[in-house]
Amino acid sequence: MAEKTFRGGIHLPYFKDLSSGKEIERVPVPEEIIIPLKQSIGAACEPTVKPGEKVEAGDIVGDSEEFVSAPLHTGLPGVVKAIEPRITGTGSKIKSVIIKVDKNFSAAKPDKARNAEEVSKEEIIKAVRKAGIVGMGGAAFPTPVKLTPPDDKKVDTVIINGCECEPFLTCDYRVMLEKPKELLQGSKFLMQTMEADKCFIAIEENKMKAVNNLRKYNTFSNIDVLALPSIYPQGSEKQLIQAILDREVPEGGLPFDVGVLVQNVGTTVAIYDAVIYDKPLTERVVTVTGPNINKPANLLTWIGSPVKNLLEKCGGIKNKPARVVMGGPMTGTALSELDAPIVKSSLGLVVMTVEDSSLDVDDFRPCVRCERCIKACPIGLYPNYLSMAMEENNVVEAEKWDAMSCIECGICSYVCMSKRPIVYLIKKAKEKIQENKSD
Amino acid sequence: MQTETDLVTGPAPHWHEGVSIIDAMQDVLLALIPITITGILIFGTGALLVIITCVTGAVLGEIVARRFKGEQTNLGDGTAVVTGLLLALTLPPTAWWAVVPLYTLGGFLSVAIFREAMGGLGRNRFNPALMGRVFLLFGRTTLVYLAPYLIDFNPAFTPWLEELEVVDVMAKATPLLRVVEGMELPSYSTLLAIYEGGSPAETSALAVILGIIYLIYRGRISWRIPITTVTGVFLLSLFLGQDPLFQVLSGGLLFGVGFMATDWVTRPVTDTGKIIYGLGIAVLVVFFRQFIAELWIGYGGVAFSILIMNGFVRYIDKLTARRVYGQKK
Numbered sequence: 001m002a003e004k005t006f007r008g009g010i011h012l013p014y015f016k017d018l019s020s021g022k023e024i025e026r027v028p029v030p031e032e033i034i035i036p037l038k039q040s041i042g043a044a045c046e047p048t049v050k051p052g053e054k055v056e057a058g059d060i061v062g063d064s065e066e067f068v069s070a071p072l073h074t075g076l077p078g079v080v081k082a083i084e085p086r087i088t089g090t091g092s093k094i095k096s097v098i099i100k101v102d103k104n105f106s107a108a109k110p111d112k113a114r115n116a117e118e119v120s121k122e123e124i125i126k127a128v129r130k131a132g133i134v135g136m137g138g139a140a141f142p143t144p145v146k147l148t149p150p151d152d153k154k155v156d157t158v159i160i161n162g163c164e165c166e167p168f169l170t171c172d173y174r175v176m177l178e179k180p181k182e183l184l185q186g187s188k189f190l191m192q193t194m195e196a197d198k199c200f201i202a203i204e205e206n207k208m209k210a211v212n213n214l215r216k217y218n219t220f221s222n223i224d225v226l227a228l229p230s231i232y233p234q235g236s237e238k239q240l241i242q243a244i245l246d247r248e249v250p251e252g253g254l255p256f257d258v259g260v261l262v263q264n265v266g267t268t269v270a271i272y273d274a275v276i277y278d279k280p281l282t283e284r285v286v287t288v289t290g291p292n293i294n295k296p297a298n299l300l301t302w303i304g305s306p307v308k309n310l311l312e313k314c315g316g317i318k319n320k321p322a323r324v325v326m327g328g329p330m331t332g333t334a335l336s337e338l339d340a341p342i343v344k345s346s347l348g349l350v351v352m353t354v355e356d357s358s359l360d361v362d363d364f365r366p367c368v369r370c371e372r373c374i375k376a377c378p379i380g381l382y383p384n385y386l387s388m389a390m391e392e393n394n395v396v397e398a399e400k401w402d403a404m405s406c407i408e409c410g411i412c413s414y415v416c417m418s419k420r421p422i423v424y425l426i427k428k429a430k431e432k433i434q435e436n437k438s439d
Numbered sequence: 440m441q442t443e444t445d446l447v448t449g450p451a452p453h454w455h456e457g458v459s460i461i462d463a464m465q466d467v468l469l470a471l472i473p474i475t476i477t478g479i480l481i482f483g484t485g486a487l488l489v490i491i492t493c494v495t496g497a498v499l500g501e502i503v504a505r506r507f508k509g510e511q512t513n514l515g516d517g518t519a520v521v522t523g524l525l526l527a528l529t530l531p532p533t534a535w536w537a538v539v540p541l542y543t544l545g546g547f548l549s550v551a552i553f554r555e556a557m558g559g560l561g562r563n564r565f566n567p568a569l570m571g572r573v574f575l576l577f578g579r580t581t582l583v584y585l586a587p588y589l590i591d592f593n594p595a596f597t598p599w600l601e602e603l604e605v606v607d608v609m610a611k612a613t614p615l616l617r618v619v620e621g622m623e624l625p626s627y628s629t630l631l632a633i634y635e636g637g638s639p640a641e642t643s644a645l646a647v648i649l650g651i652i653y654l655i656y657r658g659r660i661s662w663r664i665p666i667t668t669v670t671g672v673f674l675l676s677l678f679l680g681q682d683p684l685f686q687v688l689s690g691g692l693l694f695g696v697g698f699m700a701t702d703w704v705t706r707p708v709t710d711t712g713k714i715i716y717g718l719g720i721a722v723l724v725v726f727f728r729q730f731i732a733e734l735w736i737g738y739g740g741v742a743f744s745i746l747i748m749n750g751f752v753r754y755i756d757k758l759t760a761r762r763v764y765g766q767k768k
Contacts, residue, residue, distance in 0.1 A: 332451060334450075370703050378764070
C-alpha cells in the first residue's frame with residue numbers, strides 16, 4: 001500500500017519508551033473524588049444528588065436533559081460531601097460533586113453480560129448514552145451524538161484512532177496491547193451502529209507491537225489494522241480522514257459530512273464495556289510520564305481522582321518547580337493546582353522541567369517570516385500572518401486568514417524560531433470571532 | 440497541599456523544537472564564506488575593511504535604533520551582522536577615505552533606518568541591505584556632483600574627490616558596463632570563476648551558486664525565487680537577442696536572487712507568490728538592462744528590481760494564499 005499521509009506535519013521526538021513498557025495498574029483509592037459537572041462539549045450537567053447523600057459505585061451524580069450532554073457517574077461508593085466549584089484541569093473552577101470515598105468496599109463483579117451477537121443497534125446507542133461515554137481522546141464530544149447523525153448523512157467508514165500522536169502518552173498503546181478483543185468487538189459495535197461496511201484501526205508505525213497484536217486477534221474481514229507514518233498530528237481527526245480516505249471534512253463541518261465516524265481507542269473499549277456489561281464510564285487509563293517524574297506508569301484511574309494521587313503513586317515530581325501538563329505536551333494544559341481531578345478526557349499527566357517549557361505570551365520576538373510554521377501547518381494556514389494580526393488585536397484580519405479553520409495542534413509554536421505563542425494567539429482570535437458572531 | 444510556586448503554567452505547546460533565528464543566520468554566514476573569501480582574494484584587505492565597517496555600522500544601527508525605540512537589542516540573533524555583511528559584499532572596495540565614513544554610515548542606516556525605523560525586524564517591507572546599497576550609490580554620486588562646490592569651501596575634500604573618482608571607475612568596471620562601452624567581454628569561465636571588477640558579490644558566479652545551493656539544501660531558502668528569476672532573465676534575454684548566459688552570470692544578478700530576493704522578511708511566503716515575485720524581478724532586470732542601461736548599470740538594476748518587487752509582497756501573498764483544508768477545491 002502506498003504511504004498514506006496528510007499535508008504538512010512534522011516528526012517529533014516521541015519519548016514513548018518512558019512508559020510504553022509499563023502494564024496498566026490501578027491507582028490507589030483516593031480520600032475523595034471530585035466530579036466536575038461539565039466534562040464534555042455541550043451542556044453542563046445538573047447534580048442529581050444532595051450533600052450528605054450516600055452513593056454506590058456506578059450511581060449517577062449528574063445529568064442533563066440536553067441532547068448534546070452526557071451523564072456523570074461515580075466510580076466509588078461514599079457520601080456526597082459537597083457540591084461546590086472546584087479547580088479543574090482547564091485552570092478555572094467548575095461546579096463539582098465531591099464524594100468522600102468509603103474505602104471499605106468490595107469491587108462489584110458485573111452481574112450480567114450481554115451476548116455480543118445478539119445486541120441491536122438501538123441497544124448499543126442506549127447503552128452508550130446511559131454509560132455517559134464521551135470522546136476520551138481529548139475532545140470530550142458526547143459519543144451518542146456522533147452515533148446518531150442526521151438521516152441524510154450516511155456513514156460508510158469507521159476509523160478507530162489509535163495514532164496517539166502526542167509525544168509521551170502511551171495509554172491507548174497499552175489498551176491496544178492489553179484489550180485487543182474488547183477493542184475489536186467495540187469497533188464491530190460501531191460499524192453495526194453506523195451501518196458502515198469498512199473499519200480501519202489506525203496506528204502510527206512507532207507502535208508496531210500494537211499493530212501486530214491487533215492483527216493477531218483480528219478475525220473480522222472488514223476491519224483493517226493500518227500502520228501509518230509517525231507524523232504529528234496524524235491522530236487529529238481531520239488529518240486522519242485525509243490520510244486514510246483522501247477525504248476532507250468541509251470547513252465548519254463534521255466527519256459524518258464525508259461519511260466517516262472517528263472514535264478513539266479508549267472510547268471504543270469503553271463502548272464495549274457499556275454494551276456488554278452496562279458499565280458506566282467511571283474510570284480510564286491515564287499515562288503519568290515525562291522527564292520530571294520519578295516512576296512513569298499507565299494508571300487505571302477513577303474519574304475524579306485528584307492529580308496529586310497519581311503523581312504520588314508514581315514516586316512524585318523529581319525537580320520543582322515543574323510543569324505538570326494534563327494531556328500531551330503539544331495540546332495539553334499546564335495545571336495550576338495538583339488538586340485538579342482526572343476527567344473523562346484526561347489522557348495523561350506529562351511532568352516536564354521548567355527548561356522544557358519556554359513559551360512566554362508577554363515577551364516574544366518578532367516574526368521573521370521564516371515559513372517554518374507555514375510548511376508544518378497541517379491545515380494549510382498562514383500562522384505567521386495570523387499571529388502578526390493578533391499582535392495588533394486585528395481580529396478581522398485574523399478571520400480573513402482563516403483563523404476558524406485552525407485545529408490548535410500547536411505545531412506552529414513548536415517550530416517557531418522566535419518562540420512566538422502562535423497557537424495561543426489564534427485561539428484568542430477564534431474566541432473573539434465567535435464572540436462577535438453571537439453579538 | 441502543594442504550594443503554587445512549585446508549578447509553572449503557560450499556554451500549549453509546552454515544549455519547543457529549539458531551533459532559533461541564529462541557527463539560520465549561521466547558515467547564511469556559512470553560505471557567504473566562499474564569496475567573502477574570493478572577495479578578499481581579489482580586492483585584498485580593502486574588501487575586509489568594507490566588511491568590517493559595514494558590519495560595525497549595522498551593529499551600531501541596531502543598538503542606537505533599539506535604544507531610541509526603547510526595545511531590547513538582540514545582536515545575538517545575528518540579523519544585524521548578516522545585513523551588514525550582505526551590504527558589504529555588494530559594495531566596491533576602495534580607499535579607506537570613502538570606505539570608513541561612508542560605508543559605516545551605510546551599514547548603520549541599513550539597520551537603524553531601513554529596518555528599525557521602517558517597521559522593525561520582521562516588519563520592514565524593503566530589503567535593508569539593498570536599501571543601504573542604493574543609498575550609498577546615490578549618496579556617492581551626489582557627493583561627486585557636490586564635490587566642486589564643497590571644495591570651494593574646504594580644500595580638505597580634494598583628496599577625497601580624487602579617491603571617489605577612482606572608486607567610480609572601479610565600481611563601473613562591471614562586465615555589463617563593458618557591453619555598454621563596447622569593451623571586450625570577459626569569457627564565461629572568467630565570470631564563473633573570478634572576474635576582477637565591481638564588488639565581491641559580482642566576482643565569482645561559482646562562489647555565489649555554491650552559497651545558494653547550500654541554503655536551499657539546508658532548507659533556509661526556497662528554490663522558487665532563484666530558479667524562476669534566473670530562468671526568466673535567461674529566456675527574456677534570449678528573446679531580446681542578447682547573450683542569455685552572459686546576462687545571467689554577470690552583474691549582481693545571481694547574488695541578488697540568491698541572497699537578497701530570498702530575504703525572509705521581504706519575499707512572499709506563498710509558493711505561487713514566489714514564482715510571481717521571481718518573474719517580476721526577472722522582467723524588471725531585463726527591462727532596466729535593455730532600455731535604460733547607461734542610467735542603471737553601476738547603480739544596481741538588480742537592486743532596484745528587487746526593491747520594487749518588495750513593495751508588492753504583501754499583496755502577492757494575499758492574492759496567492761493556498762487553499763485551506765476543507766475549503767472548496
